[in-house]
Structures are given as C-alpha cells and as structure tokens.
Amino acid sequence: MKTWNNFFDLLSPHVPGCPQAAQTIALRQAAIAFCEQSLAWRYAHPEILVLSDTAKYFFDPPEGATVHAVTYAEFNDKQIEVSTMEHEIKIWNWRNVSGIPEYVLGGPISFTLVPKPDLSGTLKVRVVLKPSQGSAGIDDDIFNEYHEAIEHGALARLMLSPKKPYTDAVLANYHAQMFLIQTARAGVREAKSYNRSPLRTSIMRRR
Numbered sequence: 001m002k003t004w005n006n007f008f009d010l011l012s013p014h015v016p017g018c019p020q021a022a023q024t025i026a027l028r029q030a031a032i033a034f035c036e037q038s039l040a041w042r043y044a045h046p047e048i049l050v051l052s053d054t055a056k057y058f059f060d061p062p063e064g065a066t067v068h069a070v071t072y073a074e075f076n077d078k079q080i081e082v083s084t085m086e087h088e089i090k091i092w093n094w095r096n097v098s099g100i101p102e103y104v105l106g107g108p109i110s111f112t113l114v115p116k117p118d119l120s121g122t123l124k125v126r127v128v129l130k131p132s133q134g135s136a137g138i139d140d141d142i143f144n145e146y147h148e149a150i151e152h153g154a155l156a157r158l159m160l161s162p163k164k165p166y167t168d169a170v171l172a173n174y175h176a177q178m179f180l181i182q183t184a185r186a187g188v189r190e191a192k193s194y195n196r197s198p199l200r201t202s203i204m205r206r207r
Contacts, residue, residue: 003137015158015166030153031138035130036068038186041142048123055116064135067108072126075101089114149182
C-alpha cells in the first residue's frame with residue numbers, strides 16, 4: 001500500500017503552506033472519486049460460503065478499502081445477475097420467495113441474494129474497490145499507474161479553498177478538467193484490459 005504521504009513531494013510544491021492533514025483529506029477524496037468513476041481498482045473477492053435460508057452477507061474487502069460495485073457474480077459456478085436497484089429484480093414477490101439465487105442485490109457493505117437461497121453453495125464475485133473514508137493510502141498498482149490523475153483531483157479541491165496562499169480558481173478548473181480527462185482514459189484502458197485478460201486480484205499491501 002502507498003500511504004498518502006507518498007504523494008506529498010508531488011503535491012506540496014503546488015500548494016505552498018498547505019497542511020499535510022488537508023492534503024491527505026484532498027488526496028483521499030480524489031482517490032475515491034477516481035476509483036468510482038474509472039472502475040480501475042478491480043478485485044476478485046474471496047469466495048463466500050452461502051447457507052440455506054440465509055439471504056444477507058457482508059463483503060470482506062482488503063483493509064482500508066470498501067466495495068464500490070459488484071461487476072460479476074456466480075453461484076455454484078453459474079453466472080447470476082448483479083443489481084443495485086430493487087426494481088430491476090424480475091421475480092414477483094421476491095421478498096417472500098426461496099430458491100436458487102438469481103440476483104446479487106446491494107452494496108457497498110453487504111448484499112442480499114435474491115431469491116433467498118434454499119440450498120447451500122459458493123458465491124464468487126468480482127468487485128470494484130475504492131479507498132474507505134478512514135484509509136491510510138491506496139493500492140500500489142493504482143498509485144503506480146494513476147497517481148497523476150489523483151494529484152490533479154486533489155489540487156482541484158485544494159485550490160478552491162478560500163483565502164489561502166494557493167487559492168486559484170483558474171488553476172483549480174484546469175486540474176479538475178485534467179482529472180476528468182485522465183480518469184476517463186483510465187476507465188477506457190481498464191475496460192479494454194478487463195475484457196481481454198483474466199481478472200487481476202489486487203490486495204493492499206503494508207510496507
């Protein structure tokens with residue numbers, strides 16, 4: 001894992017006098033936004049043991065991360081649908097139905113299998129991660145590949161701070177635009193990589 005202070009040498013010259021605590025907050029929020037918009041931090045979640053008559057389960061992401069979205073799911077090696085909205089479930093009276101799960105519903109902390117399983121089995125899910133609000137840093141691979149986009153996002157936030165030596169609305173707008181451009185490029189790149197190669201399991205490592 002790369003802690004937020006790994007960014008300071010790159011960030012601090014652009015925001016003279018900015019406390020490191022403020023830089024950390026801006027970096028964390030920029031990283032969260034980057035991961036949400038680019039879907040770049042993909043993770044093969046450990047297999048989840050499903051119990052008969054138990055519909056709700058909790059995600060177990062790496063320390064300092066939280067699940068942003070489920071992108072793929074299999075129950076007992078058969079693909080099932082992924083949804084974040086109840087109206088997408090096409091099972092009449094699904095709250096009162098049991099059977100073989102057809103949907104994974106919910107996130108980011110927990111999810112529900114629909115319908116409620118009437119048998120045990122194994123659930124495999126692929127998810128997109130993002131830093132949690134209390135995270136101390138970000139995955140090494142995301143830092144190495146996309147630190148520049150996150151820096152732009154952090155600078156855009158910091159330069160909009162009122163009455164600071166580094167306050168600059170024009171530069172803030174520039175960095176905001178660069179953040180959007182580089183985040184979009186990252187999303188396209190990751191989508192292409194995801195479609196043509198096996199999923200990479202990315203785990204935050206302590207050093």
